[in-house]
Amino acid sequence: MNFRVAVIGAGPSGLYAAAALLSSGEPVSVEVLDRLPAPYGLVRYGVAPDHVKMKSVIRVLQKPFDPADVEFLGGVRIGGDGIPLDELRTHFHAVVHATGSSVDRxxxxxxxxxxxxxxxxxxxxxxxxxxxxxxxxxxxxxxxxxxxxxxxxxxxxxxxxxxxxxxxxxxxxxxxxxxxxxxxxxxxxxxxxxxxxxxxxxxxxxxxxxxxxxxxxxxxxxxxxxxxxxxxxxxxxxxxxxxxxxxxxxxxxxxxxxxxxxxxxxxxxxxxxxxxxxxxxxxxxxxxxxxxxxxxxxxxxxxxxxxxxxxxxxxxGYAGEPIPGLPFDEATGTVPNEGGRVVRDGVPVPGAYVTGWIKRGPTGVIGTNKGDAQETVAAVLEDLPSLPAPAHPEPDALREALAAHGIRPVDWTAWLRLDAEEVRRGGLRGAERVKVAELAEMLDAAHGADAR
Ligand SMILES: Cc1cc2nc3c(=O)[nH]c(=O)nc-3n(C[C@H](O)[C@H](O)[C@H](O)COP(=O)(O)OP(=O)(O)OC[C@H]3O[C@@H](n4cnc5c(N)ncnc54)[C@H](O)[C@@H]3O)c2cc1C
Ligand SMILES: NC(=O)c1ccc[n+]([C@@H]2O[C@H](COP(=O)([O-])OP(=O)(O)OC[C@H]3O[C@@H](n4cnc5c(N)ncnc54)[C@H](OP(=O)(O)O)[C@@H]3O)[C@@H](O)[C@H]2O)c1
Known part of the structure; x- marks a missing residue:
């Protein structure tokens, strides 16, 4: 059986972590979840629209999805009104939290x-x-x-x-x-x-x-x-x-x-x-x-x-949001960790990892997250053999659980449909793309208008 790892957050740090897990050569299957129907985090929703060249980093970040080595599950929030973290944990050996820092100071x-x-x-x-x-x-x-x-x-x-x-x-x-x-x-x-x-x-x-x-x-x-x-x-x-x-x-x-x-x-x-x-x-x-x-x-x-x-x-500047069930340092707005391993009172929380802004705070350019993710992934790979097997390791079990919550995830193929719609709208305005911003319209474009 492959080790199963979930990455929460499809921003640069989550996607660099997914790429590092894949290129490790270890028997690991990776699923990337994001609360939004679209991947890329702040590359899509932070990098200024006129920084077109900067956005080309997307070509690097999307690589693990192109050969379908990694599964994307967009529109899936962990915690809050979404899937409880405890429930997600029953499907994976390890969870890498890459949820960024989205709270305005x-x-x-x-x-x-x-x-x-x-x-x-x-x-x-x-x-x-x-x-x-x-x-x-x-x-x-x-x-x-x-x-x-x-x-x-x-x-x-x-x-x-x-x-x-x-x-x-x-x-x-x-x-x-x-x-x-x-x-x-x-x-x-x-x-x-x-x-x-x-x-x-x-x-x-x-x-x-x-x-x-x-x-x-x-x-x-x-x-x-x-x-x-x-x-x-x-x-x-x-x-x-x-x-x-x-x-x-x-x-x-x-x-x-x-x-x-x-x-x-x-x-x-x-x-x-x-x-x-x-x-x-x-x-x-x-x-x-x-x-x-x-x-x-x-x-x-x-x-x-x-x-x-x-x-x-x-x-x-920004702060991260606390992740229910994990320790949180209010002063820095980050999750306490040692080299990416989440720690509570100095003791590692088994199977819980962080990377990116939620790990080190809201500084650093996109590339800074690559080395950061590699450090976290090294810790994950070292720990995997000693982590307990999840209760529901079957690949379909998570999708069934999401369906039970009434969630239809946006998978990579569905995201590509939304992507194509944005490129089409861009063509009408002489731009590379024009974003679809309304959630309902995003889902319509991703799943097809009659399938919401
Ligand atoms: C306004 C702005 C502009 C920037 N411009 C540049 C630039 O031009 N060049 C540059 O190099 N760097 C830029 N940066 C810095 C760069 O964007 C960050 O270094 C990088 O995005 C941090 O990556 P991250 O993956 O940690 O977080 P993020 O990019 O924020 O990704 C976090 C992801 O987690 C998801 N998520 C959050 N909570 C949940 C949840 N509960 N469940 C599921 N998913 C969740 C979010 O939807 C998001 O997709 C900019 C930053 C900002 C704020
Ligand atoms: N094109 C790019 O490469 C790009 C674009 C955007 C963002 N980023 C990166 O993303 C990260 C975040 O950027 P950021 O601009 O949010 O953060 P930042 O670089 O940390 O800058 C925050 C600024 O806010 C000021 N500040 C903090 N508290 C204040 C207060 N109470 N009153 C007045 N000023 C206050 C700070 O001043 P003091 O110095 O006095 O504390 C500092 O100048 C950075 O690493 C940045 O480089 C990169």
Whole structure:
């Protein structure tokens, strides 16, 4: 009998884990489950629509499914209102949890609950056509928007808001998103960065993209810091080079005169949000000027200013969701583990593993998840021979259990039908694909309209 391993989550970490299990040469059969009818996790629902090249990683991630070595079961949520984890465990020797970090972190400032205050997880999911966010309707009716954070997600959000609808039409954004962008009144996107230009977490390639926009200019608000000569980072290595490139770019932009572009991305350094203003919905944001003290600590100066904005998107990071039945570290938003083995009070939980963002937290690019998954898979392979056999190892038993729960999974063939429908819709708009975002429409396209 083959060892049976379930991978929960068809994002990069889950799919790298599936590939590593297959290429091990061990007698392992792998099933990948995802709560959504479509695979690829944040590659599909996070990577910005205009990062078309980045999405080509899909060709690598789909490899295990092409020769049908791995089974895909889309539309199957584990935990919550889906299949209980305990029940899933009865079908597998081991379960690898690769569920990512989808919860938006909060700023913890007054007014954050107002309409028009969104986390980047929600806003990005909306423009990427995630079925849970089709109704989001972010208010784009005001010229000013604030984006909080100095990471690559903040840049993605600012860039998408600053691009014209004609530029975005060539991407895979769903029709209603394109319509909303077409009627957008947004002109000034204020990126609020709580520390200095030497502390940003942008990567130079992503920073350069906002400088190359055809219809938007970057305006650097650094209170003369760059001209005075910002202290360069003391670290040696990759991060150091990255910051030098960022500083060079920012310095060049700081000197640029107004070029009359219809839209602007303002990079506002040393500004931290203290409260959101508005009756019912956001009408402004109060920011405090900050300083970084000699020990590198961020301190407020007490000096406040108000920005006139109708939407605030906080791009300040994510946390994972607890997995019922597994330990969870609230502080980091991750599942405690040692090299991928889930541990409770320092003791491994038999047959339970994690990989990707739920294992190490919400940092790292797609490729970072490959080595991470390989580490987890090495632990799985080492443990498999000593793990107890599942109660229901027969390949059909899981499908029968899903049917008993009223779940008809989207298998790989069904996903390919949905994929083909998106490519067809793309052809009508001159794009590679246009996403199908409504869940019912996704299922119709996957299973055929009469088979929902
Ligand atoms: C907005 C954004 C843009 C990014 N852009 C880039 C980029 O351009 N380039 C780059 O290299 N990196 C980018 N990244 C980083 C990259 O996306 C991550 O490193 C990577 O996706 C993490 O992989 P993961 O598999 O751990 O999580 P995810 O990609 O989030 O995958 C998790 C999967 O688990 C599924 N799932 C969750 N809960 C359950 C459940 N209970 N039951 C079943 N399934 C479940 C989800 O549906 C999802 O498919 C970006 C990240 C974000 C947030
Ligand atoms: N194209 C790409 O390659 C791409 C695109 C998107 C994402 N990604 C990757 O995905 C990962 C996640 O990206 P991310 O942008 O979400 O995270 P990130 O890189 O960790 O950046 C988070 C930012 O939020 C700021 N922040 C946190 N709390 C704050 C608060 N209370 N007030 C104000 N600012 C606050 C942080 O500032 P401090 O530094 O001061 O803490 C930091 O600048 C990263 O590894 C990123 O590189 C890659």
């Amino acid at each position: 909060a700023l913890g400032v007054p007014g954050e609950e107002l309409a028009g205050s969104l986390g980047s997880g929600a806003f990005v999911s909306w423009y990427c056509g995630h079925p849970d966010f089709t109704e989001l309707s972010p208010p784009l009716d005001h010229p000013g928007v604030a984006v909080v954070g100095a990471g690559n997600v903040a840049l993605d959000v600012a860039r998408v808001l600053a691009k014209t609808a004609d530029e975005m039409a060539a991407t895979d954004v769903p029709g209603p998103v394109l319509d909303a962008l077409r009627s957008s009144a947004v002109r000034d996107v204020h990126v609020l960065i709580r520390r200095g230009p030497q502390h940003v977490r942008f990567t130079p390639a992503e920073l350069r993209q906002i400088g190359d926009l055809a219809y938007a200019q970057v305006v650097v608000h650094d209170d003369g810091l760059l001209a005075a000569g910002v202290e360069e980072p003391a670290t040696i290595g990759q991060g150091d080079r990255r910051q030098r490139q960022n500083l060079a770019m920012l310095g060049e932009w700081a000197d640029r005169p107004d070029d009359g572009s219809p839209r602007r991305i303002h990079l506002r350094f040393l500004r931290s949000p203290v409260r959101l203003l508005g009756e019912g919905r956001v009408s402004g944001i109060v920011v405090e000027r900050t300083a970084v003290d000699a020990s590198g600590r961020l301190v407020g100066t007490g000096e406040e200013e108000v920005l006139d904005v109708g939407l605030v998107v906080r791009a300040i």
